[in-house]
Each structure stands twice: as C-alpha cells, then as structure tokens.
Amino acid sequence: MSGSALYETFARVPLVFDRGEGSWLVTQSGERYLDFAAGIAVNSLGHGHPHLVAALTEQAAKLWHISNLYEIPDQSRLGERLVENTFADKVFFTNSGAEALECAIKTARRYQYVNGAPERFRIITFEGAFHGRTLATIAAGGQPKYLEGFGPKVEGFDQVPFGDMDAVEKAIGAETAAILIEPVQGEGGVRPVPAPFMQKLRALCDKHGLMLILDEVQSGIGRTGKLFAYEWAGIEPDIMAIAKGIGGGFPVGACLATNKAAMGMTPGVHGTTFGGNPLAMAVGNAVLDVVLDDGFIQSVNDKALAAKQGLASVVDEFPDIFEEVRGAGLLLGLKCKLANTMVNGALRDENLLAVPAGENVIRLLPPLTVSEEEIRDAVGRIHTAAAKLRAAHQESPKAAS
Numbered sequence: 289m290s291g292s293a294l295y296e297t298f299a300r301v302p303l304v305f306d307r308g309e310g311s312w313l314v315t316q317s318g319e320r321y322l323d324f325a326a327g328i329a330v331n332s333l334g335h336g337h338p339h340l341v342a343a344l345t346e347q348a349a350k351l352w353h354i355s356n357l358y359e360i361p362d363q364s365r366l367g368e369r370l371v372e373n374t375f376a377d378k379v380f381f382t383n384s385g386a387e388a389l390e391c392a393i394k395t396a397r398r399y400q401y402v403n404g405a406p407e408r409f410r411i412i413t414f415e416g417a418f419h420g421r422t423l424a425t426i427a428a429g430g431q432p433k434y435l436e437g438f439g440p441k442v443e444g445f446d447q448v449p450f451g452d453m454d455a456v457e458k459a460i461g462a463e464t465a466a467i468l469i470e471p472v473q474g475e476g477g478v479r480p481v482p483a484p485f486m487q488k489l490r491a492l493c494d495k496h497g498l499m500l501i502l503d504e505v506q507s508g509i510g511r512t513g514k515l516f517a518y519e520w521a522g523i524e525p526d527i528m529a530i531a532k533g534i535g536g537g538f539p540v541g542a543c544l545a546t547n548k549a550a551m552g553m554t555p556g557v558h559g560t561t562f563g564g565n566p567l568a569m570a571v572g573n574a575v576l577d578v579v580l581d582d583g584f585i586q587s588v589n590d591k592a593l594a595a596k597q598g599l600a601s602v603v604d605e606f607p608d609i610f611e612e613v614r615g616a617g618l619l620l621g622l623k624c625k626l627a628n629t630m631v632n633g634a635l636r637d638e639n640l641l642a643v644p645a646g647e648n649v650i651r652l653l654p655p656l657t658v659s660e661e662e663i664r665d666a667v668g669r670i671h672t673a674a675a676k677l678r679a680a681h682q683e684s685p686k687a688a689s
C-alpha cells in the first residue's frame with residue numbers, strides 16, 4: 289500500500305464501514321459486524337446514539353469554536369458535573385488522552401514547584417503502561433518500541449515492574465514528584481491493579497508528599513462498572529487523566545485535579561486552542577446525561593457479569609485456544625494460547641470486532657449500551673471462532689502455531 293497518501297504508521301484492516309447502529313457497524317456492502325472494539329473503548333454509548341446525535345447536531349447549528357479566549361458555558365457545566373461526581377475540584381479540557389496526561393504531568397510538577405520543592409519532577413510509572421504517543425507520554429510508558437528513534441527520552445520517568453511495591457518504595461527519591469498508574473492496564477493486556485496495591489500507593493504518596501496521578505483514559509466513564517475505576521479501591525487520586533469514553537466518539541479529554549494539586553496551574557502556565565470547544569462539550573455533557581442516569585452503571589455491572597460467565601465457559605471448553613478471562617466491568621480480556629492477532633482475525637471472520645493488547649490478550653470493549661442478547665451473540669461467535677481454530681490447528685499444527 290505504498291501508494292497511499294497517508295503515513296504508513298497503522299496496519300489497517302481492509303474493512304470500510306459506512307455507518308453504525310448501536311453495537312453494530314455496517315460496511316459499504318451492507319455486511320454487519322458486532323462491535324466489541326468500540327473504537328478502542330471510545331464509543332461508550334455505541335454508534336448513532338440519538339441523544340448524542342441530537343446534542344452534536346444542535347450545537348453544530350449554533351457555534352463550533354470560539355477558543356478559550358471567551359466563556360464557554362457548556363465547558364463550565366461539564367467541569368462542574370465532573371467535579372460533583374469525582375474527587376476533583378478543578379478540570380482542564382483537552383482533545384485526547386495523551387494531552388490529558390501531558391496536563392496531568394505538568395500539574396504534578398508545577399504543584400511541587402510552587403510548593404517549595406522545585407527539585408521534585410520525577411514520576412514513577414509501571415511496566416506495561418500505556419499513556420499515549422507524545423514525547424513525554426512515550427517516556428512515561430517506557431516501551432522501547434515506542435521510544436526508538438525519537439531522540440533522547442524525555443527526562444524524569446522511573447519505571448518499576450507491575451505490582452512490585454518494594455520497587456516503588458525503592459524508586460522514591462528526593463526528586464520524586466508523583467506516581468502515575470492506570471488502575472486497569474488496557475493496552476498492557478487488561479491487567480487490573482489489585483485494590484490493596486492502589487491503597488498502598490495512596491498511603492505512600494501521602495507519606496512522601498507525592499501526587500497520585502491516575503490514567504483513567506480507558507478505564508473511566510463507567511467502563512469498569514463504576515464511574516471511575518479508582519472507586520473500586522476506595523481511594524482518591526490527586527490528579528486524573530480521562531478521555532476515550534467521555535466523548536462517545538468525539539475527541540475529548542480532560543485532566544482532573546484537587547484544588548491543592550492544581551495550585552500551580554495559574555493563568556498563562558498551560559493552554560489549548562481546541563480543548564473544551566463547544567462541540568466537544570455538548571457531546572461530553574450528553575454522554576454524562578446517559579451514564580449518570582439512574583441504573584445505567586449498575587446495568588454495566590450486570591452485563592459484565594453475564595459477559596464474564598459466557599467467556600469463562602468458552603475458555604473452559606477451549607483451553608487449547610484460551611488461557612483465562614480477565615478484566616473489570618466491560619473492559620475484558622481473553623488471554624490467548626494461540627497468537628492473539630490470529631485469534632482476533634478468526635473473530636473478525638465471524639463478524640465480531642475486538643482489539644489485541646499486550647500479554648497476548650484480546651480486548652473485548654463493547655459499548656456500555658450493549659444488550660445481554662448481543663453479549664450472548666458475541667460469546668457464540670467466539671465459540672464458533674474457537675472451534676474453527678481448533679479444527680484448523682488439528683489439521684495442520686504447523687500452520688496454526
């Protein structure tokens with residue numbers, strides 16, 4: 289495909305979708321796919337949700353963009369609603385997850401700076417983390433494959449093994465400003481961080497005067513069966529980056545912080561042209577209308593339970609294909625025995641879309657609006673794919689290995 293005008297950075301599947309309806313994507317030729325990729329946990333309310341379509345089109349007819357030189361009432365309103373429903377006192381809107389992380393990193397460093405500890409700028413992160421593709425967030429993620437060839441790694445990130453509390457304690461030094469963690473690693477292979485570990489991190493941050501920064505870009509907005517995954521651990525962060533689900537498909541991100549954590553973010557120290565624009569804010573508010581509605585998040589838990597049970601039965605039946613089900617809420621992973629890319633291809637052959645992740649895992653990230661019937665449908669397709677993989681594997685073990 290070297291004839292393409294686009295950067296060759298993506299290995300795209302040759303499918304062209306023309307429209308979406310709830311949990312389904314429809315190709316130009318009318319073929320229907322059950323969408324358990326949801327634009328990588330972005331289409332939190334599925335495709336073409338009437339409330340989101342109405343909010344966006346109504347706003348599109350009024351005003352698209354004015355910049356942050358002026359008041360944006362819907363931005364204030366969305367900020368207030370996020371504050372009301374979380375640990376946070378202050379919000380900064382961005383266009384993406386990586387930008388939300390950039391703001392979170394800057395907020396933590398500025399806090400230490402204005403708090404009389406300008407030498408504290410280092411941030412402890414975890415192996416397997418994914419925080420985005422900007423220069424600072426690839427340094428935070430620490431994955432060699434994303435850092436290679438981009439010049440000196442941005443200074444100030446100290447990575448420790450996932451789940452290793454001794455390593456965290458040892459990594460804390462006189463220059464440490466913060467600890468940054470995803471409560472559930474998404475790209476890293478759908479790895480939930482156990483609640484006691486999160487609680488210990490909170491205690492360590494309090495003891496050493498560090499900011500606890502959570503990356504809930506993937507795990508937030510109801511995905512795990514709480515509005516935010518940190519609620520499962522009964523702790524609160526100082527700073528949190530969100531994106532993906534809050535826009536339901538429109539690019540929106542945000543950095544949330546306590547008053548204390550945000551105290552260095554004074555006029556002029558940070559900015560954005562597009563962040564928090566009227567279109568994005570109309571959609572973000574519309575997403576919250578649905579997600580905060582009575583019973584919505586409980587329904588995520590009910591459906592997650594059904595999904596986990598269905599997947600567990602497929603894993604039991606096909607131990608040669610799958611190793612385990614993991615995850616939280618509707619952020620689910622199937623750890624594979626065969627190559628996850630091959631399994632993902634087999635699912636796609638059954639018109640089921642999923643997303644590969646680290647640790648040879650397939651991520652299942654249906655819209656939070658998915659029905660129990662659609663979950664059963666997906667489980668059936670996974671069952672069919674597994675049976676076909678097994679048959680192919682038995683016929684020609686070499687070709688399938």
Ligand SMILES: *Cc1c(COP(=O)(O)O)cnc(C)c1O
Pocket residue numbers: 383384385386387389418419420421470474475503504505506507531532
């Ligand atoms: C997707 C993701 C990001 C990056 O978001 P972009 O919008 O792609 O910049 C950061 N952190 C986590 C946990 C993510 O899943």
